[in-house]
Amino acid sequence: MASTQVASEKTVVASGARPGTTLAAVSVVQFMVSLDLTVVNVGLPRIASGLGFSEVGLTWVIHAYALTFGGLLLLGGKIADRYGHKRVMLLGLGLFGLASLVGGLAQAPGQLVAARAAQGVGAAAVAPAALALLASTFPGGKERVRAFGIWSAVNASGGAVGVLAGGLLTQYAGWQWVMYINLPMAALALALAWRGIAQDTPAAHRGRPDVLGAVLATAGAALLVFGVVRTDQHPWTSPTTVITLVVAVALLAGFIQVERTTKRDPLIRLGLFANRSVAGANVFMLLFGGAMASALYFVSLYLQRVLGGSPARSGAEFLPFMVGVVVGSTLAVKFGYKFAPRNMLITGGTLAALGYGWFGLMRADGSFLVDVLGPSILASVGIGLCLAPAVSIATGGVAPHEAGTASGMLNSTRQMGASLGLAALGTAAAARSGDSETPRALSDGYALGMTAGAAILVVGVLVALFVLPRPVRRDAGEEAAG
Incomplete structure (x- = not known):
């Protein structure tokens, strides 16, 4: 009976679906969300001086987005499952664009923080709906590997464009444009989603959200x-x-x-955590999110406040990091046909941890070539190798009527990890730097934050090793078919 219900629900989701246009629309949505995160990071120093943020208060430009995004993702996923993934994604895109406009017009720290929180609410509706559409459209096989590989590559490329655009916009147009840039992106995503995704029929649910x-x-x-x-x-x-x-x-x-x-209708069916793949992938992503946020934050500040780079130059110097994530994501697609996702997480997590440890050696009298470029390449390729496998593990084997919940839960743990990790590591870095604003004090604080990020990634590798189930060996015929 249960299998019949799942099969019928899967048919409902897939009915009328156009895989190519669905993938394109979801990719644009992910590009926008990814771009928004990094484009703001590069503009942080100018935002601080322009609106009068304190050193600790500045982190709330990141926290406000990450907390509402992460905290409401589960509800967003559940609402998307209940009322339709396309409908919820369109509403979320509208809110995201409006909040971006309000953020660009902000005249005080509280106004910008409130706009960032509203952006998080919009993203919490958009992200799980988009990822659920992707998971249900590509339920398995090589097409699933390819689709999630493209998703992760777009995720990384959005970040790469964000750091470059953020630097250029901040320096030559004003920090407000790191918010305004989302407006054409949201409009394009709305148009593609409206035209390119078939209206899905929500699965039946008992109770209210x-x-x-x-x-x-x-x-x-x-x-x-x-x-x-x-x-x-x-x-x-x-x-x-x-x-x-x-x-x-x-x-x-x-x-x-x-x-x-x-x-x-609960946000999380706690029985999902009995699945070691779901539980392990979410714990890994919690740790991964905390470490990745530290890189985006500390390295951006190191380039500008210690090495003295302009926003435009710092955005260009951050580009190898984001390009490395694209390369890692591409490799994840290439090797995803041959190696189990668990093994990809172990390999990628180890490379990222080594890169973060190298970042932890950054010096006050350092340089981009010695202290940033090498660890950027090593860490970013490792991060790219992890993105698609983690999503595939967390959503694989989950019933279609819980796809939005599973994807929302994974995104939620990543955002919560980012916010909690940045809070803890940012506080530790500030304590190490003290009240001093000298390059030596600042670099010591940032180096401590990156070293702690390396330790967090090591724990993530251990989770992949000992919590995620080992892959089942398949024979040649199954390998060719899958």
Whole structure:
């Protein structure tokens, strides 16, 4: 009976689907979301001086987006499954574009942070819907490997264009254009999605969406990040920090309890975590997200505040890192036919950890060629090797009616990892630098952050080794067919 239901749901999703146009539309959406993340990072120093952000407050330009994005992704995935992936993706694109316009018009730190939070809400609707469409359109075989490889390459290329465009726009047009650039992207994505994706019929669901669970998850994560970020002012053992973290943990525990007992449609069916592939991929992505955020943040600041580069030059110097991710993603497609995704995660995670460790040697009197280029190439190729395999592992074997939930959960763990990792590593780097703004103090702080990122990636490799199930050996006939 269950298999019949799953099969019928799969037919509903696939009915009228046009794989080529669906892949194109999803790719444009992912390009826009990826570009938005990196284009803002390169503009951070000018944003800080233009709106008067403090050193710690500046991180909330990243946190506001990552927290609403990550915290609401599960709800976004569930709503997309319930009301239709195409419909939810179109609504999310509209909100994302509007928030980008408001962000570009911001005149105070709070206004920009609020706009970034609204962007995160839009992205939380767009990302799981798009990824669910991709997963259901390409359910298996070589076409799935190819589709997810293209998705990860577009993800990386969006980041590459973002760092270059962010530097040029910030220096020659003003930091506001790192927000305005999303407007034509959102318009193009809306047009492609409207014309290129067939309207899908939502799967039947019992109960209403679990809004309480979404509120508890987002509030708990936000409070957890807030408590960590403020340890530069309130030590870990201070009553303020302890109370903040205890309340955050209580909210997250309440979220888990709600998911176990709610009569509504829960954000997460906790039974999904009984699947080692789903659980392991999400833990890996949590760690991966924290490490990758540290590279985007610390290396961008090192290039401008320590080496003295302009935004345009720093964007160009960051380009090898993003191109390396594209190369790694391309290699993941090429070798994805021959090697299990688990093995790709182990290899890619190890390369990335080595690159981050090399970044940890950055010096105050360093140079781009010695301290940035080499580790950029090594770390970025490793990151690229991990993207598509992690998505494939997390969504493979999941029933079509839970595709949006699974993809939303994976994106959520990555964004939560990015926010929590940046909060912890950013606070540690600020503590190492102290109140000094000298190149020596700043580089010491950034180097500590990158070294900690390397340690996080090592833990991720261990998760891939010991949590993810070993691949089942297939015979020659199955290999040729799959």
